[in-house]
Amino acid sequence: MNERTKNRLLYALKARGPQTSADLAAHLDVTTVAVRQHLDGLLDEGLVRFEDVRGTVGRPKRVWSLSEHGNSRFPDNHSGLLLDMLDGVRALYGEDGMNQLINRREAAIRAQYDSLMSGVHQLEERLKLLADQRSKEGYMAEVEQQPDGSFLLIENHCSICAAARACQGFCRSELQLFRDALGPECSVVREEHIVSGARRCTYRVRALKRASASGEA
DNA sequence: CAGATCTGGTCGGTTGTTGT
DNA sequence: ACAACAACCGACCAGATCTG
Numbered sequence: 001m002n003e004r005t006k007n008r009l010l011y012a013l014k015a016r017g018p019q020t021s022a023d024l025a026a027h028l029d030v031t032t033v034a035v036r037q038h039l040d041g042l043l044d045e046g047l048v049r050f051e052d053v054r055g056t057v058g059r060p061k062r063v064w065s066l067s068e069h070g071n072s073r074f075p076d077n078h079s080g081l082l083l084d085m086l087d088g089v090r091a092l093y094g095e096d097g098m099n100q101l102i103n104r105r106e107a108a109i110r111a112q113y114d115s116l117m118s119g120v121h122q123l124e125e126r127l128k129l130l131a132d133q134r135s136k137e138g139y140m141a142e143v144e145q146q147p148d149g150s151f152l153l154i155e156n157h158c159s160i161c162a163a164a165r166a167c168q169g170f171c172r173s174e175l176q177l178f179r180d181a182l183g184p185e186c187s188v189v190r191e192e193h194i195v196s197g198a199r200r201c202t203y204r205v206r207a208l209k210r211a212s213a214s215g216e217a
Numbered sequence: 218c219a220g221a222t223c224t225g226g227t228c229g230g231t232t233g234t235t236g237t
Numbered sequence: 238a239c240a241a242c243a244a245c246c247g248a249c250c251a252g253a254t255c256t257g
Contacts, residue, residue: 020224020225021224021225022224022225032224032225033225033227033245033246033247034244034245034246036225036226037244037245038244062224062225
């Protein structure tokens with residue numbers, strides 16, 4: 001099997017969620033037959049699974065998604081070691097120690113993001129920079145502009161998922177980091193959360209209307 | 218119940234790549 | 238140059254459900 005196409009298929013399923021072979025074919029710019037042949041191979045390897053979903057008319061749609069094994073190809077950075085160390089910090093220094101650890105991490109990342117954003121003022125540009133940076137950190141991030149003019153910052157993978165599950169302080173910290181990185185002229189609200197069982201984390205970003213000189217607020 | 222509609226599956230051919 | 242192979246595609250067939 002073509003490893004590149006196979007990886008593109010896995011990536012598409014990870015990034016875009018469960019899809020039919022037709023959806024995947026359109027996204028990868030190949031035919032549905034080609035997609036099905038690759039999916040059969042991936043099914044044999046246990047990397048994908050499918051569910052037949054009955055619609056209103058016609059043969060049920062076969063919706064493909066990543067299996068547990070397929071998801072495991074997107075690494076959760078040394079999660080076992082990380083959890084051990086977090087447990088150690090908590091045992092030795094208590095919750096206060098954990099919070100200090102999170103704050104220290106947050107400060108280091110904030111400095112990095114501040115440096116990244118310096119001289120960039122347009123919200124969309126800042127979002128793209130942030131998404132690129134987050135992708136480099138393993139979060140498979142992207143930005144989508146929504147019909148209502150807001151933006152959706154999407155993280156398709158959580159590379160610190162094990163830590164985030166063990167201590168939600170990491171998630172609070174990241175939300176605050178995004179708010180700081182994008183600046184005071186926008187609101188950032190988390191809408192989907194992997195730790196809460198969602199497929200991905202999403203953050204709704206809206207530009208705030210500036211108060212005019214006449215005092216309108 | 219037959220035909221229409223929508224979707225997935227199979228078969229055989231074409232094209233491009235690689236090794237000899 | 239040629240053979241072998243992988244990847245892909247078009248044509249056709251089959252399955253599931255709705256509609257008249």
